[in-house]
Amino acid sequence: MKKIKTIIFLFMIFAFLAACNGKNEEDHSEHQAEKNIYYTCSMDPQVKEDKPGKCPICHMDLTPMKKDNSASNEIALSDQQIKLGNISVRTISETESSLVENYTGVLAVDQERMKTISARAMGRIEKLYFKTEGDYIQKNQAVYQLYSEDIAIAKQDYFAAYQQLSMPGDFGKNAKSMLNAAKQKLLFYGLSNSLIESIKTNSKISPYTTFYSTYSGYVSEITATEGSYVMEGAAVIKLVNLNSLWLETQVNVNYAKSLKIGQSAKLSFADYPNNEITAKISFINPEINPDSRLLLIRMEVPNPNLLLKPGMQAVARLTQSNLKGVFIPIDAVIREENATYIWVEKSHGIFENVMVETGAESNGMIEIKSALDPAKKVVITGAYAINSEYKFRKGSDPMAGMDM
Structure with a gap:
């Protein structure tokens, strides 16, 4: 009888220890489950709390969320999320394209087709033959008349030298060189050969000289007015072809x-x-x-x-x-303030972001100049949906903290 009591006592102790151990395991599993849960606000996802309560910003009830234990640049999505986000992937390879x-x-x-008609000598603009911008001037048309004492003196020298050519001896010889010198000066002032030749037959030398256009074009600007004095080389009229x-x-x-x-x-x-x-x-x-x-x-x-x-x-x-290169839709590229990146499928339902360098854009496509892993598929549609879900879960930019 004593032996039976001893056996019953030992059995009770064993049952008690087993119950305590089961309770500890249950408590431990509940604790682990609590560790994998955090509470956030659907309106303000940056809010993260360890226990239920109200959002400190909008005062809505916090929503329990399961912690994402994937790598910092990865996110895991369910098949339903992939479908709802219209997420599709494709293997990308180099192609030949026309942009x-x-x-x-x-x-x-x-x-390069603009020309300036300028004053060939210092003097006074006596007359302008064109006074309106937009007028068309043909080559060899009269543009302006200039009163210039310098040109008048050069004309007089030319006429005097011509008169002395018929004189005998040294006078005639010196007159020839004087005539050539005077002609070169008149040519420098912009007088034509025909106008210079006409001086020989005019006993009265006029201080007025009419200048003609050496170009054809439309008047784009008139910089002088009748009666104004101009310096040598000053613009009078500008033409454009x-x-x-x-x-x-x-x-x-x-x-x-x-x-x-x-x-x-x-x-x-x-x-x-x-x-x-x-x-x-x-x-x-x-x-x-x-x-x-x-x-x-x-x-x-x-x-x-x-x-x-x-x-x-x-x-x-x-x-x-x-053009040879790797091209993907522009919407597949995420452009943040500090980085440009794409999402690639690491394995089914697991996506990671990869920083890239972009090139030319055309017809809704953009060139990816960075080397891509050919074994991984690039997210072609739904990249922004993945990005939004990433920020909602982890509350940060996928490229935050990376050295650009």
């Missing part, structure tokens, strides 16, 4: 790297929607605009029928054919 870019610019005067114009526009630096002088571009105009003109790149600015990171290029635009006008807006379409 087309449209740039807007304004037609301007070709500065509109048979060729300039179109200046600014292009993306990455795109401009492969542009070349002489490359063709197609131009279209809102004022003439049915006309398309071929222009050529004539200048690529070696300096980049530090604020916009854009590069100025200039195109020569033929305008033989003068249909196009300076100030007219144009769209230049630049095409680069047979």
Whole structure:
């Protein structure tokens, strides 16, 4: 009987110890479960608390969330989340593509076709034959009349030397050299040969001289007025030839790297929607605009029928054919203040972000210049959905803390 009591006592002790151990394990598992849960606000995901309560910002009830124990640059998504986020992936490889870019610019005067008619000597503008900007001046048309004592003296020297040519002896010989010297001076003042020859037959030398245009073009600026005094070399009228114009526009630096002088571009105009003109790149600015990171290029635009006008807006379409590179949709690239990156599928449902360097953009595609792991698939659609979920769970920029 004593033996039976002893056995019953030992059994009770064993049962008690087993119950305590089970309770400890249950308490431990509950504690572990609590460690994997945090509480956040759906309106303010930056709020994270260890226990239930109210959001300190909007005072809504905090929502329990399971902690994401994946790596700092990774996120795990369920099949349902992938479907709802319209997330799709694709293996990316180098392809040959043609990039087309449209740039807007304004037609301007070709500065190399601008000419200035200036005063050939100091004097007074006695008469202007053209007084309105936009007037067309043909070559050899009279432009202005100048009163100049310097030119009058040179005319008188030329006439006197001509009169002495018929004199005998040294007078005649010296007169010939004096005549040549006086003629060279008149040519320097801009007088034509025919006008100089006419001096020989005019006994009365006039201080007034009419000057003629040596160019054809439209008056773009009148800098002198009748009755005003001008210095030698001062501008009187400026002309511009509109048979060729300039179109200046600014292009993306990455795109401009492969542009070349002489490359063709197609131009279209809102004022003439049915006309398309071929222009050529004539200048690529070696300096980049530090604020916009854009590069100025200039195109020569033929305008033989003068249909196009300076100030007219144009769209230049630049095409680069047979470009080799890795291209993905622009929406697949996340651009933050400090970094540019994409999301790639590490394994099913596991996505990681990869910082990349981008290149040219065109037709909704962007060039990826960084080397990519060919074994991994790039997220083509839904990249922003992954990014939003990442920030909601981890409350930070995926590239935060990375050395750019």
